[in-house]
Amino acid sequence: MKAMTEVNSVGSARKSFDPIFERGLKFVAILVMSLLILIIFFLYQLAAPAIHEYGWGFMFKSDWNPAKLIFGAYPFIHGTLITSLFALALSVPVSIGTALFLTEIASRQVAAVIGFLVELLAAIPSVVYGLWGLTVLAPRVRVTVQPWLSEHLSFIPGFSGMPYGVGVFSASIVLAIMITPTITSIAREVFRAVPHAQREAALAIGATHSEMIWLSVVRVSWSGVFGAVVLGLGRALGETMAVTMLIGNRNEVANSLFSPAQTMASLIANEYPEATNPLHIGALAYIGLILFGISFIVQGLARRIVNRVANPSGGGA
Amino acid sequence: MNPADFQISIARRLKNRFVILLLIALACVALIPLIHVLHYVYAQGLPHWNLNFFTELPKPVGESGGGLGNAVVGSFFLVLVAAIVGVPVGILVGIFLSEYSRSALAGWVRTSIELLSGVPSIVLGIFAYSAIVVPIGHFSMLAGSFALAVILLPVVAKTTEEVLKLIPSHIREAGLALGIPRWKVTLRIVLIAARSGITTGVALALARVAGETAPLLFTALSSQHWPRSLLEPAASLPVQIYSFALAPFEEWNHLAWAAASVLVSLTLVTNLIMKWATRSRGESR
C-alpha cells in the first residue's frame, strides 16, 4: 500500500491531480463531520435548560410529567433499546438469509423481481406501515398471537401480560418489517460484490453449496453486512410514526414484551410540536442528545463483536 | 452433477440441504409481510386512481373530486433537489471512507456517518428548521430538501463505502500499474465496477426520503396550491398522506391511499430508470 502511493507521487504531470482529489475528498468528509457537530451543538443549545436542571441524573429518572414539569428519560431509553434490539433480532437473520437466497440460490430473474420488490418497500411512508400495523397486525396479535404466546411461552420472562395488541411486541414487528428492505438490499449488494472466482475456488476444492456460501461469501463479507445492519439499526432507532401508532405510548418502563411503552424518537415526535415550555423542549432535545450517545455506544459494541467474530475483511485500500 | 459430489459425505450433504432450505425459508418469512404490506397499499389505493389525482388540487370536505397534483410535483422537486445536493456528497464521502480508510480522519468520519444515520428524522427536521426556516423567515421547499439531503447522505455514503471495499484490490493495482493516476482509477474503474451497488444505495436512499413525513412538517410545511418556487412552502405526498390518512373523512382517506400507491409506483419507475441508465452505461464501456 505504502509502496503504491510512492509510485503514484513519482509519476507524470497528469498525476498531479491526485493530491487535489484527495484533499477534495477530505474536505467533503470534514464538511459532513461538521454537519454532525452542528446538529449536536444545536441540540445542545435547545437542551441546555434541561441539562442544567437535571444533569446526568436525567437518564435514570423514570417520571415524565409535562403538566408538572417533571422530566426523566429512563423509560424511553429502555423502550428504545428493547424495541430496536428485538426488531434487529427478528430482522437480521431473515434479511441476511434473504440476501443470500437472492445472490446464491435464486435464478437471475427471480432475484431481480424479488430484489426490486424489497427495495420498493423502503418507499412506503412510515404512516402507512403504522396504519397497516394498527388495522391488520395489532388486532391479530391481540386475538391470536399474544394469548398463544402467553399460554405456551409464559415461562420466558417478557411473554406475559395483558394482551393489548399494541405495545413493544407489535411495534418491534413493524420495525423489523421496515428495516428488512434496507438490510436485505445492502447485504445483497455486498454478497454480489464477492468475485465469482472465490466461489469457484471453494467449489473446486470440494466444498458443498452451503459450505461455499459460508467460506467464500459470508466470511469475507462481515464488514459489509455489519454496515447494512448499522443502517437498519439507525432507521429503527430513529423511527417515529409507525412506532408511535403501535407502541401504546405509555411513558413508563415496559415490564413485558406485550406492555405498552414509548421510544425516545416517538416521544420527541409526539410532544415537540405542542411543547411550549423551554424546560419541556429542553428535556426533549436532551433526549435527542442521549439518542446520539446510545447509537454511538450500540454501534461501537456491535463493531467490536463483528471484529471479534470475523477476520478483518479483504479488499479495499 | 459435480465429480466432487462423490466424495461428499452424507452428513455434509444433509447439512447442505438443510442450509439451502433454511435460506429459502428465511426468504419466504421476509417476503410474506413485505408482500402483504405492498398488496395492502395497492388494494386500498388503486381503486382511487384517476386522471384528476395528478392534475387537480385537493378539494375541501364535502366536494367530490380533487387530487393531489401539487403534492406529486412538490415531492418530485423536493427529492430531486435533495438528490442533487446529497447524492454526490454521499458518494464522495463513501469513496473517502473506502479508499483512504486507514487515516484517523476516516475513523471519525465513519462514526459521524453512522451516528447521522440514527438521528430521528424529526430531529433533522427541527435542525433544518432552525438553520434555514428561521433565518429566512418562512417555510420553504429548499429547507425541506436540505433536511432530506441530510437523511439520504449517510445511506449513500455507507453503501458506497461497503461496495467499494469489496472491489478486489487487484483491479485498483492493475489500473495503477498501467500508470493511470489514482483519482482516475477511483472514479473511472473502481466506481464503475461498483455501480450496481451504489445505484442500489442511491435508490434505497431516494425511496427512504421520498416517504419521509416528519422532517417536512417543520421545513417545507405543505400547501393547498401548486408549488411555484423553492422559497415557498410546498405540498408533498408523505405530508398529505399523513394528514389525509388520519382524517375522519372517507374522501380524504381514499386520496391518502391513492397517494401512497402513487408514491410507491413513482419510486418503482425512478428505480427502473436508474437501474437501466447505470446498466447501459456500463455495458457500452
Added chain:
Amino acid sequence: MPLMTARSNLWAFGLRVGLVLGSLAGFGGSAAQAASRLSITGAGATFPYPLYLKWMSEFQKKNTAVELNYQSIGSGGGIRQLLKKTVDYGASDAPMKDDQLKEAKLQIFHFPTVMGAVALTYNIPGVTQSLKITPEIVADLFFGKIYYWDDAKIQTLNPEVKLPHVPTLVVYRADGSGTTAVFTEYLSRVSPTWKEKIGAGTSVKWPVGIGGKGNEGVTGFIKNFPGALGYVELLYAEKNHLPVAQMKNREGNFIKPSSDSVTAAAAAYLKDIPADFRFSLTNAPGKESYPIASFTYLLIYKKNPAAISTTLKEYLNWIYLDGQKLAAELYYAPLPKDLLDRVRTQISQVE
C-alpha cells in the same frame, strides 16, 4: 446570537444556489409571476383544519388574486411559529399564555373562529346507546378506579342499558394536543384530586391506559378493543360511528355533545368572556350547556404588512359573516350571536 448572523451569510449563499437550481428546475418563469399573486401562510391547530380548508376554498372563489395556505402543525407549533414570525398568522385551540404574549413584544389578537366539543366515546360490546356519565365517573375511569363496565356507579345511572362484565381500557392522546388540554382542564375543574395529582396540559402523565397517535389513532384503538374508552373531537366519534356519552353538566342535566350544546355553553358564559377572548369554556353554566368544549383561535399580529392586512381583514369579515354558516355541517359550533358582534369590532383594530 452572533453565531446566527455569521451562519446566515453562509445561508444567503446557499439561497442563491437554491435560486439558480430553482430556475434550472423550470420554475424560474413562474416565480416571477408569483410576486403578483399574494400568498398568505398560516399554521397551527389541527382541530379546525378541515373547516379552515373549506373556508379558504370558498373565500378564494371570490378573491382569486389571493393564495391562502393553512397547515395543521399543532397548536403549540402555531404559537411558536407566530412568535418566530415564520408564518403570517397562527392558530391555536388554547389561548396564548401571558408570558408568551410578553415574549412577542408586539400586540397579538385572539380571534375565536368556532368552537368544538370533546366527546367521551367507548366500545362496549352490545351497547350502542349514549351512556349517562357524571364528572366523578369520568375521573374514576381515567384514574383507573373503575375496572369493569358493569360497575354499580355506571349501571345505576343507566338502568335501561345492560352493561356487560368487560374490563375498561383507557385510551388517551399520545401526541401533545389541544384536545388533551381541554379534556384535562375539564377534569381539573370537576375533580380536585385530578387537579392536584395530574393537572392540565397538552401532554400529562396518565395514571392508566394506552396512547394513540392523533384523534384517528385513538378511535382506531377504541374500535379494535372491546371495553376501550377515550376522548376525541366530536367529529371523529361521529364519522367513526362510535357512541358518545351524555355528560352531566353544572346544572345537573345530561347533555350530548353537539354544535348546539356547545354554542349554548358559550352563550351561558358570555358575560365572563374577557375582552381579549382568552377563555376556557369547560364546565359551563346553563341548562343546555355541554361541559367539555373550547374555542379555537386565529392568532394575528396587530401590525401587519399593508398587503396582508387588507386581505386578512377581508377574510376575517367573511369568516364571521358567511363562514359561520358552514361550521355546523362539519360538527363545529358557530359562535353565539352576541359574541360575533364583539369579535367583529376587533377586526377593525388590525392594521
